[in-house]
Amino acid sequence: MMHVSWNNLIAKDARALTASEIRDLLKVAERPEVISFAGGVPDPKLFPLGELSEVYADLMADDVAGRGALQYSISEGMPALRQWIAADLAKEGAERTIDNILITNGAQQGLDMLARLLLEQGTKLVVEKPSYLGAMQAFSTRHPDYIGVTMDDEGVVLADLEAAFEAGARIAYLAPDFQNPTGLSYSLARRQAVLELAQRYGAVIIEDAAYCKLSYEGEALPSLLALDEAGRQDEDAGTVVQLGTFSKTLVPALRVGWVTAPRPLIEKLVLLKQASDLHVATINQAVALRAVEKTFPGHIDTVRDTYRTKRDAMLRALEDFMPDSVSFTRPKGGMFVWLTLPDGIDSRALLERALEEEKVAFVPGQAFFCDKSGENTCRLSFSAGDPARIREGIERLANLIRRVHNQ
Template identity: 75%
Template sequence: MRADWTSFIAEDARALTASEIRDLLKVAERPEVISFAGGVPDATLFPLSEFRAVYAELMADEAAGRSALQYSISEGLPDLRSWIADDMAGDGAKRSIDNILITNGAQQGLDLLARLLLSPGTQLIVEKPSYLGAMQAFACRSPAYVGVGMDAEGPLLAEMEAAFQGGARLAYLQPDFQNPTGLRYSLQRRRDVLALAQRYGALLIEDAAYCKLSYDGAALPSLLALDGEGADSADAGTVIQLGTFSKTLVPAMRIGWLTAPRPLIDRMVLMMQASNLHVSTVNQAVALRAAKKAFPGHLGTVRRVYRAKRDAMVSALTDFMPGNVTFTRPEGGMYVWLTLPEGFDARALLEQALEAEKVAFVPGQAFFCDKSGTNTCRLSFSAGSPERIRDGIERLANLIRRVHNQVGEAA
């Protein structure tokens, strides 16, 4: 008798489903397509010469080289955690290295938190829209999402309070240059969200993946930093923060981190031991040396290059899009969020855009926990040159105009 393989798959693993637009977006990887779909960093920005020097230096040092190639502790290299703690202190959040866990990218942090904090049916507040990858990480625990709408300043407080009143005690939030909208919370909204969470004894998971990619205006304190203002101890508190080198240095090292009260860190260390033992020792050692060598100069370059791309996208949208299409003007990050007129189907538009204009984007519906937002799109400006971005937006705008006219004629 032949085994029915699928019958062996456990319920948690069944909850994971492939995105239906993945196959469509494979076409976006062809060179003739101008793709605003991926959220990947611009590889021309990777500091290759620093990495070359760092690897050479590390392997030339007998003791450091050998220990970089050895197993290491699950918490992560103390020197790397120390560098991260110093960097966070510079941003106003004082935490000990014992509050920091190195993870395999921020994505592993999301997976650990899902397994640590969620059970089937746990109410989880997410922004509408929210980061798709986080919802994929949470999916294995089948939480009950409570979607909270957003305005230009952040999550709607009345909806957040209603969620807390309804029993939710956990929220996943991105205050800085959110993936997918590019929005950042105002200072007042940060304070208000935190105060609400504190009032209800809730925990906030702050995803700070994009917080360093700011192009305009002064940096705003993170929820973690604001939480610290009132917290008596780093082992209490309301905020768990996720960070990563993926957007500032390189994604391939897979170096992320998580800051949390110690009782939670202790549990997650055990979970790391059971799953991958630790994040690659050599990658941690190299990332630390590269960050020490390259920052803050490299960050300055990254911001300058992405600012120019953001400007190219926003000015092309302003010049070419019909008046009934609205879009965000992000002050940082990698994304612009487009809202098409009511009734537009962004998924159908993507098929036409690939076919007729060789342009790709991500239809926004996938980012909504309630699968609303059918007339929205995420456009990433990180990968292409400003000229290609302008060209792609003009093509997309022309298509939207044509489709709009057809809809008008048919009505």
């Protein structure tokens, strides 16, 4: 009898998929005694259970809408939901029609579909250093040539970006608002300059706006999409393709996200969507629409207030407990703070000890770098814990770093 040789059967693109080596370690982080900054998921206490329960009940009590929500639907996504998103984008200065919007199974599916549409082996692709790991997982199935661009306090470094465009890159994946993993945001001047550069070289920017509404201080800055739209008449031209989601503002389980793009791109994406899963669950789209109509903007204010308090607790604890040799970002929104440890401290080894000795977890930063640099960096999420636990966890981590540093 012949045994199946899976290694030979698995296609080359799928062979590129490898499980993260830290995943097993982070399983330990789920134990109740561990204070985990590893997750990066929304605080479930913020999920509007009461409102959602009413939304589901009302929908199922409505003969027409209820049956419609249980039926197949079009691949583009529910027109009324796309209309809501278009109106919301318009408030932020980006005039798009519903034909410029495709509803996806979370922003993550948008990343996967854009990878399939725009990338092939060797396509030069600009990513921030560090960048969102989930995006790189989606992109890597296509074997692009990553060109990592460094970040400073104002965003991506322009000279790096220009050098990437000079080297022939025409696609850049950027997250200007409260980036995952650093929490950093681009300044207004940097946004404008990035856009001008992209326009000069005829490059496309894939703007990840997953966290753009989670802003905790100051005025929200215009997105690259909104800046690109300013003064442009034709919704089907454009430099920016933007990804959005309700995962961070409503609930992630509905898996409702979207891609906003010029129509020729949307038309191709719709075909990919048809081939992959036909459409996002009709009921999820219907619930998302009713829920945002019912609860926004009040709910977003609650979400912001809650995360602001958690962020403040984390930053205060970092200031109080971390040795001076550790630097950290001071995000104005989002869910993450980024630590840079003294040179020579490997954050993966630190994680092992943190779990063992201090019952604290974080994500080592290296995984977020396309060139696997950043050994001495860590991503800490403040979204899930309560402020007292956050403070306690940071104190424990700081104690360990002092011990490691002094050894």
